[in-house]
Amino acid sequence: MRNFLERELSRSYRTQCERHHRDSDRQLSVSVEPASPCTNLAVVTTDCFHVLLFTRGLVIEMAQVLGLGEPLPRPNQAWPSSHFRCFRQLTAGLLQLLVAGRQSGGGTSLLQLLIKWLCAFRNLFMQRCARCDRILRDQLPPTWFDFRKDDRPVYHLACKSAVCAA
Numbered sequence: 001m002r003n004f005l006e007r008e009l010s011r012s013y014r015t016q017c018e019r020h021h022r023d024s025d026r027q028l029s030v031s032v033e034p035a036s037p038c039t040n041l042a043v044v045t046t047d048c049f050h051v052l053l054f055t056r057g058l059v060i061e062m063a064q065v066l067g068l069g070e071p072l073p074r075p076n077q078a079w080p081s082s083h084f085r086c087f088r089q090l091t092a093g094l095l096q097l098l099v100a101g102r103q104s105g106g107g108t109s110l111l112q113l114l115i116k117w118l119c120a121f122r123n124l125f126m127q128r129c130a131r132c133d134r135i136l137r138d139q140l141p142p143t144w145f146d147f148r149k150d151d152r153p154v155y156h157l158a159c160k161s162a163v164c165a166a
């Protein structure tokens with residue numbers, strides 16, 4: 001399962017970035033350690049942030065986003081919240097996404113959702129919000145992901161409420 005997770009996440013991320021964003025040199029670094037006989041702890045690192053994942057089989061039970069400069073917790077240590085509002089917002093959005101994914105079947109579809117989410121935020125701090133077309137709003141980049149959309153699915157949290165109300 002560990003090897004499958006490492007291989008599948010890196011491979012799918014590369015394919016998805018190439019296919020949907022014509023972005024061919026994107027790499028994901030993934031390291032997976034066993035946390036117990038049936039659970040794993042994965043650290044996924046993109047160009048912009050780390051994502052800590054606690055997985056049981058193919059089900060992602062917990063996720064946390066941290067900045068690249070923030071220390072990663074040691075095994076058996078509680079996961080710290082990021083010091084940065086931006087990464088805390090990303091964590092909240094990712095957890096909501098995983099709940100939605102679990103309700104729609106879990107398993108590989110959950111991994112596919114995670115990959116979509118990782119690709120959508122591969123240019124955090126450079127990409128524009130799909131609603132207001134700005135990079136920063138209230139000094140924050142877009143951190144909310146609309147998984148129903150394929151094209152530019154990221155929004156500022158403030159812009160998200162307007163989209164959801166529409």
Ligand SMILES: [Zn+2]
Pocket residue numbers: 129130131132133134137155156159
């Ligand atoms: Zn916006």
